[in-house]
Amino acid sequence: MNTPSIETLSTIRTDGSRKFVYPADSRGRHMLRRRVVAVLLMGVYITLPWIPVNGYPAVFLDIQARRFHFMGLTLATQDLWVGFFLITGLAFSLFYVTALFGRIWCGWACPYTVFLEHVYRRIERWVEGDAAERRHRADGPLDWGKAWRLAVKHGLYLLSSALIAHVFLSYFVSLKALYDMMRGPPAEHLTAFGVVVFLTGMLYFAFSWFREQFCIILCPYGRLQSALTDDHSLVVGYDARRGEPRGKASAVTGDCVDCRRCVQVCPTGIDIRNGLQLECIGCAACIDACDSVMTRLKRPTGLIRHDSQVGLQGGKTRFWRPRIWFYTFLLALGIAAFGFSAAQITPLKVAAARMIGAPYYLGGQEVRNQFLVRIINKRNEPVSCRLQLEGALPQALRSTGLEEVLHLSSLGEEQKAVILSMPESAWTGAFKLRVRITDTRHGNSTLTGFLEFLGPDPRLKDNAPLHVQDFVQ
Incomplete structure (x- = not known):
């Protein structure tokens, strides 16, 4: 052997x-x-x-x-x-x-x-x-x-x-x-x-x-x-x-x-x-x-x-x-x-991004930004959520899409369009904000990343004189 x-x-x-x-x-x-x-x-x-x-x-x-x-x-x-x-x-x-x-x-x-x-x-x-x-x-x-x-x-x-x-x-x-x-x-x-x-x-x-x-x-x-x-x-x-x-x-x-x-x-x-x-x-x-x-x-x-x-x-x-x-x-x-x-x-996964298209829109004497919020329910049961804005927000800011309560099925996901607008006369420059999503039953909440509300350069007014030194660095 x-x-x-x-x-x-x-x-x-x-x-x-x-x-x-x-x-x-x-x-x-x-x-x-x-x-x-x-x-x-x-x-x-x-x-x-x-x-x-x-x-x-x-x-x-x-x-x-x-x-x-x-x-x-x-x-x-x-x-x-x-x-x-x-x-x-x-x-x-x-x-x-x-x-x-x-x-x-x-x-x-x-x-x-x-x-x-x-x-x-x-x-x-x-x-x-x-x-x-x-x-x-x-x-x-x-x-x-x-x-x-x-x-x-x-x-x-x-x-x-x-x-x-x-x-x-x-x-x-x-x-x-x-x-x-x-x-x-x-x-x-x-x-x-x-x-x-x-x-x-x-x-x-x-x-x-x-x-x-x-x-x-x-x-x-x-x-x-x-x-x-x-x-x-x-x-x-x-x-x-x-x-x-x-x-x-x-x-x-x-x-x-x-x-x-x-x-x-x-x-x-x-x-x-x-x-x-x-x-x-x-x-x-x-x-x-x-x-x-x-x-x-x-x-x-x-x-x-x-x-x-x-x-x-x-x-x-x-x-x-x-x-x-x-x-x-x-x-x-x-x-x-x-x-x-x-x-x-977290039981809720949220993400927000600017909607496809122009970064902002002007019309009707308003500055408008459009965002898309995506919410994923990781619980094995249905949940109801509320959306609200957080940050140093101007008083003139108005929102559409945050009023109603979202109902997500078990392990489901939803996409919600959030439209933010403000009068052009109140526009003074870009600012940041976040969206908080709160589970109405369990009380836990989750924040999105920072979003930026954009608009035209506030120095460009219709009747204001233009000075080169204001725009050249």
Whole structure:
């Protein structure tokens, strides 16, 4: 049996062809915890579209209506700038956790690992047996036993992929709409049908054939590992001081008996005894495998364990170190920025702009400006609003369009024309104003940005003499 080398990828043969991995099943405290975490994460993924919060699913990204619902909070398209802080905060949180605990995300919470290890590999083991059977059957000729197992396995793969794809689509169209689409012909909703077919095909390809190659080749996170961790980060490691030299259990050697059980259970096919490697996803399968062997041999467990590189060399791991203090400061700063940004989100979104056309109009001895106010109701219930002007307003200013109460439907929007005018004789120059929109029921209000009331240069009067020095600077 070939021994994985640290010099080359464990899934590549010497001739450059791919070496398929058939990891054995692993049992132990870490595997049990991983399965519990996986079941919880899959449960969250499946149930979020079912849980109603304020009349909408807990997470509903309604692209068609340009409304995004998160646990009762509704965001309009104009609020998506807050997502920058959310996404960058999640990414930095991942970096922070990696600096402390290594690739715990990859092995325990990454959706790709969760579905691969706890759905597709479960199906494979149930249909085709343990690792030795699967490897033997894959190398053997195609017979009836191999054919029906392949058909059942890939059929279940396709079914699982389709289910995952449908749940994913429900985050964007809601479960009710998804159910209506499923009952109707595909021609009536070709876009949604195409998305499901594409996702099903990609998931099937990834989980049935590409598998661990995604983690090794495509995912950038593993390649960033060396920059995100240091010698005090907790990783899955082999205690060479205790394990070497390797030998049989009856010989006077280190604790490692070279049973290769850690290699057999590894989902990426590496030998953890070679040290920390790019392919390691921190799943801890090798820890459970090694501990079971040590228990049978009545030797102390922990030959392979979660520890830092310093700890594996006999030193003391430092949890708080300059990098972690700096990361903690940045994380706290990011949380504060996100909190401040989220606090700026209001149930009413308003915007005002000058209407298309001339900046102002003269007629009937009046100066007239025309504005368009757009109001978006982000509540999941109808609201009524009043509009009023604010600012240093001339007493002669008159308005049209502010008198009536606006009624907005749930998640609806309205555009209101506001006409402002004043006698030309009272016109003395441009001034700024704002429009306040007040929810008559809840009492909250929102201001627009500053608008400027424009008119002719007040120095240009019909009978006034013109002086060049008044206009040339």
